[in-house]
Amino acid sequence: EAGVVQSPRYKIIEKKQPVAFWCNPISGHNTLYWYRQNLGQGPELLIRYENEEAVDDSQLPKDRFSAERLKGVDSTLKIQPAELGDSAVYLCASSPGTGPEAFFGQGTRLTVV
Amino acid sequence: QQPVQSPQAVILREGEDAVINCSSSKALYSVHWYRQKHGEAPVFLMILLKGGEQKGHDKISASFNEKKQQSSLYLTASQLSYSGTYFCGTSGGTSYGKLTFGQGTILTVHP
Numbered sequence: 444e445a446g447v448v449q450s451p452r453y454k455i456i457e458k459k460q461p462v463a464f465w466c467n468p469i470s471g472h473n474t475l476y477w478y479r480q481n482l483g484q485g486p487e488l489l490i491r492y493e494n495e496e497a498v499d500d501s502q503l504p505k506d507r508f509s510a511e512r513l514k515g516v517d518s519t520l521k522i523q524p525a526e527l528g529d530s531a532v533y534l535c536a537s538s539p540g541t542g543p544e545a546f547f548g549q550g551t552r553l554t555v556v
Numbered sequence: 557q558q559p560v561q562s563p564q565a566v567i568l569r570e571g572e573d574a575v576i577n578c579s580s581s582k583a584l585y586s587v588h589w590y591r592q593k594h595g596e597a598p599v600f601l602m603i604l605l606k607g608g609e610q611k612g613h614d615k616i617s618a619s620f621n622e623k624k625q626q627s628s629l630y631l632t633a634s635q636l637s638y639s640g641t642y643f644c645g646t647s648g649g650t651s652y653g654k655l656t657f658g659q660g661t662i663l664t665v666h667p
Binding site for chain 2: 446447483484485486487488491499534543544545546547548549550
């Protein structure tokens with residue numbers, strides 16, 4: 444069974460440019476998470492979806508970050524415009540909703556220069 | 557409020573034991589433990605629920621002290637494959653999705 448797939452794996456952009464990340468969760472998983480992980484830190488939740496509904500986006504910087512999960516499957520996370528402080532690894536995770544285990548993708552490492 | 561993990565790093569030789577602690581200033585409902593190897597995705601190890609029993613599989617186990625709002629992860633007879641960064645994620649409610657992760661403990665096992 445395929446795991447959580449994220450793309451791209453790496454992205455380098457100049458500040459003020461837009462960037463988008465894509466996530467394909469495990470088939471059948473209703474819950475999808477986007478996390479940001481700064482170097483040497485634990486993951487920080489940005490947004491959580493139950494199917495296509497964003498049920499927790501309290502930590503998403505809404506002035507520049509946006510996310511969508513069309514049809515309750517794939518999801519995209521966008522940053523516009525990017526700032527130097529946005530450099531981090533962006534992790535997507537999914538869970539079936541019947542248990543606590545979240546399955547993480549390998550992440551997208553974003554470098555803003 | 558982010559949980560605090562201790563120690564920040566630990567170095568072991570194969571076969572030695574280690575304990576990683578996770579403390580919270582808030583009342584906890586569940587504690588989740590993950591391991592992340594360098595450049596890889598975090599992998600779920602186990603969850604401990606309020607009122608639940610100590611968990612474990614293979615030589616990795618964990619406990620949850622509700623009164624102290626603290627969880628400990630025990631690694632016995634460590635193997636090279638145990639190397640990585642261990643994170644605890646805590647939840648104050650019944651929603652597993654609302655996790656706050658600690659800063660991580662780097663575990664290095666040498667031959």
